[in-house]
Amino acid sequence: MPNNFLFSVFFLLTFSVFGQSKKDTLQMTTQDSSIVYSIELREIVFTPGNVYNSDEDKKAKLILKRRIFRVYPYAKLTADKLTQLNATMAKLKTNKEKKKYFKIVEKYLEDEFEPKLKKLSRKDGQILVKLIYRQTGQSTYDLIKDYKSGWKAFWANSTARLFSIDLKTEYQPFEVNEDFQIETILNAAFNQNQLMRQEPSKPINFDELSSYWISKMKSSSIKNAN
Template structure:
């Protein structure tokens, strides 16, 4: 059931990538008849050292980086194609024409993208939902509601909750540590040319964000332990 759910809402996301060639992916190499993701371990210092204080933290960071590299292209394509989709819909005169066009796109995507999207894990889905918000300024729930229907958005979100995916999740790098880490990983990847840069829909000043977390961590460390 989870794979079907994830595929359903990700196929909606991929609607914006109709006839789009994906270029922002990790380098891939074949090994033991499977595809593995290769990432460069060379790092740019982009967050305070004490954000990653243990070997476990550093390992978690690398896992998070792989997830971001895997799903970021889908979020970027969503933002890139949102305007184009709206422009195409605006040219269609009737709701019937718009619905027919959308169905054609959906059918194509089911055949083209479903096998790949079904391979995403729950955590991949959680990260993707956050990145969708970063790139579009809207939650995945709101996008489904706008382009599909409120009823489908409600049931998609209700079912997603069972699998620990909240389609209403926003991206809050100033409040949520994981989101701050995501922004840092993205910033480093953009600077290294590993990912194609796309600014957040709601502007983020990374220097100010970094300073915010440095101060926040200092305050946390200065507080007496209970």
């Protein structure tokens, strides 16, 4: 069996839990606003990621920050556990030992994460899928396909899509504005020691990323002006 076991089980568990939540009820609070505002006051470099076009835009970005702070630890933990899993699997010699170890890991995941994952909303799940891709370099769909089968991956994705979650989603900060916003928030949180830094599976040059979006916004403004 491939070394993607932990990741696959984690997500099979995750999306079965998301299925119990049919509404995204996350709201902005005064505490959220004050916390994020204090973060931004310490920012030195201003990028499109912390420029607001309206109060609604500001609110949306503040809520996005709250979501990232909520789910990033799960993404980081997944990557950390995969590393540990790879090291342990390399030491196991028989399929029987590996299967036994798989069951132990599965039981641990169920006991440790199910109560916490029940608290996540559908939008949290969408962000988590992107962050998992950031940390592992593979989509959830592909990882489940590797571990289980193409049919299992299809079934899992079909179920997830009922709750507006696509397991094939990739993390594309140079292509998708929300992903750029996510990377901006992560970069600020890492620099201020508010989240524990973990480098993405596929390196991202944040200065290059910011310059790209600044240039893109300027080009768009000029085009609209004409």
